[in-house]
Amino acid sequence: MNRIALFVPLMVFAILSLFLLKGLDRDPTELPSALVGEPFPSFILPSLANDQELLSERDLDSQVVLVNVWATWCFACRIEHPMLNQLAAEGIAIIGLNYKDQDQQAIQWLKQKGNPYLFNIVDAQGSLGFDLGVTGAPETYLVDAQGIIRYRRVGVVDQRVWDDEMSSLYQQLVGEME
């Protein structure tokens, strides 16, 4: 009995080490998203292409879409943009959420860099961004055909993120539709 008790500190140390070792691999900036598994928040906001046209969450329905939060003031969005163009060319539906931006600058940006978006939601005040739990741009959400958010990416979507984390989920969601 006493001999086993001698090993208690070692065991406590081992358990603590395992716990801390696991923590080393975790990215502290990756937060649990409150909205994964929840429906896309409802909104009524103008379209970038035509400010007379009002968009709502109904416009996301009946297909699997990426909702990409972007802005012209966002430096990382510059880096991300070619990847979005590439995904759009592969036939993936991307919807833009132009976040706290100036319409004219945003339109200019799309002319210069190409437009990967089916349409753009203008969120000048950041109200939809707030309901989505957006902390900054860029952010990307994967929304299924029922309008449920299935995945959230904070930061740039690049080839590695797409291959490792998003591609298979996207294919699975498209598969669920059929």
Added chain:
Amino acid sequence: MYLLNVLLAMAIFLMPLAQFAEPSKVWASTEVVQFSDPSLRERYYQLVQELRCPKCQNQNLADSNAPISKDMKAQIHSMLEAQNTDDQIKQHLVSRYSEFILYRPEVNTNTGFLWLAPLCFVLFGAVIIWRYAFSGRRVKADTTELTDKQQQQLSELLGEDDQ
């Protein structure tokens, strides 16, 4: 000079305590927010201190100048003016930004261990102390008296040391 050093050291050690005495003034002194009712101001400062900025991690909302925490502060302000309770406001923000933003997490199945761990450690310590005290008594009970010869040897040994 010595007295000055002592006073300085005391001041440094006691400085963190100041935030318990007057928390709002320590952290959010630069903010100017207008309220229709002064009692809302107290609750506002309480909330912006307890809630964590999701962007600039390890800062609370009061401390942070990130655009997102400005939005969140504006939201808290308008919800306070709209007669929402503190819990409603927290719930509103947690449903968007997850429980990460609560510096004082709620007690639920995820955080239960966190809340109970200190109690477990205290109990564990108490058990150790109790066992230690108990075994100490047992050792005493096992002690046997020295024989006369052993007592004599002991005195000789101690006597040698004295010289």
